Amino acid sequence: MRPEQDDAGALSRRAAAGVEQAADGTEQVTNGTQQAADGFEVDEEVQHALDRLTLLINAAEALSSTLDVDQGLRRLCRTIIPGLADWCAVDLLDDRGRLRRLVVEHRDADVTSPGLDEGLLPAAEGSAASVARALLGVGPVLLTDIPPPKDTDDPLYAREKELFERLAADTAVVAPLRARRQVLGVLTLARTRREAPLTEDTLSLVEDLAHRVALAVDNARLHAEARHTAERLQRSLLPGTGRRVRPPGSVATGTTRS
Numbered sequence: 001m002r003p004e005q006d007d008a009g010a011l012s013r014r015a016a017a018g019v020e021q022a023a024d025g026t027e028q029v030t031n032g033t034q035q036a037a038d039g040f041e042v043d044e045e046v047q048h049a050l051d052r053l054t055l056l057i058n059a060a061e062a063l064s065s066t067l068d069v070d071q072g073l074r075r076l077c078r079t080i081i082p083g084l085a086d087w088c089a090v091d092l093l094d095d096r097g098r099l100r101r102l103v104v105e106h107r108d109a110d111v112t113s114p115g116l117d118e119g120l121l122p123a124a125e126g127s128a129a130s131v132a133r134a135l136l137g138v139g140p141v142l143l144t145d146i147p148p149p150k151d152t153d154d155p156l157y158a159r160e161k162e163l164f165e166r167l168a169a170d171t172a173v174v175a176p177l178r179a180r181r182q183v184l185g186v187l188t189l190a191r192t193r194r195e196a197p198l199t200e201d202t203l204s205l206v207e208d209l210a211h212r213v214a215l216a217v218d219n220a221r222l223h224a225e226a227r228h229t230a231e232r233l234q235r236s237l238l239p240g241t242g243r244r245v246r247p248p249g250s251v252a253t254g255t256t257r258s
Contacts (some may be wrong), residue, residue: 052205055084059209063216067223070102072216077105080209085189085198087112087167091121091131092177092185092217099124099131099156099185106167117163122155129157130174134186140175140206142198164190171197173206177214184214 062075069092077088087106091099104117124132130141146169149161164172169190177185187210191198 051083055080055205056208056212060212063212067220069217069220072220073103073213074105076213077103080189081105082107084202084205086192087169087190089117089163089188090177090185090213091188093135093183099135104163104167111167117166121159124156127154127156129154129160130172131160131186131188132156134174134176135183137176137178137183140173140203140210142200142203143169143172143174144197146170146172168192170194171199173198173202175206175210177210177217179211179214179218184217187213 058079059076062079063072065075066072073090077090081088087104089101089105090103091101094100099121101118101121104112106112121131124135126132130139130143133139133141146164147161149158149165152158163169167190170192172188172190175187175189176183177187187206189198189202189206
């Protein structure tokens with residue numbers, strides 16, 4: 001064999017080895033890219049969990065910052081808007097079992113104002129409204145098909161649809177507020193953006209959030225009851241405010257012994 005042929009064979013072998021190394025390198029790059037992509041997915045999951053934890057911590061701080069129920073609920077709604085929802089409403093049962101809307105907060109302050117949508121609501125018994133079902137302990141429930149308001153003989157259902165229509169709810173989650181095996185009220189969260197709807201993945205977060213709200217409301221009410229009891233006891237012990245107890249054998253003023 002001539003030297004030129006030997007040189008050509010060596011070059012061919014080196015070229016083949018180079019191609020093989022290049023293929024191996026390409027495979028390594030591909031594998032590295034896939035690993036990086038997998039790592040990015042894990043990071044997204046971790047970030048999602050951190051965002052959820054942060055929201056719950058902020059909600060807990062808002063609720064624990066005051067014993068005033070109305071103020072605490074307003075602070076709560078402001079912490080979850082607009083990250084979790086575009087607007088938020090909280091309805092509570094009063095001491096007579098009537099449903100009262102305490103808070104409605106929207107990401108756009110011009111859309112609603114305190115007192116505009118708040119106040120006593122129609123009776124929930126026999127109503128088809130989502131809040132009525134929540135008062136029975138059903139939920140949290142995701143609403144993805146919200147019909148427009150229409151004539152109905154169900155006053156609470158009509159009020160609910162009017163609120164959804166006026167605040168442009170595209171999707172909503174309605175959750176009962178449960179504490180000590182009792183339903184205290186209802187939490188409603190809604191999004192107006194069709195491109196960023198609430199989904200089934202939101203339900204567990206809203207359920208956790210609703211539980212924290214219920215505990216805060218229950219604790220605030222227990223504290224108020226204890227304070228009122230202490231005040232009544234103090235008033236009863238003040239001089240001149242309690243009933244005088246006559247000692248045995250004494251005679252009441254204006255009477256004579258027989």
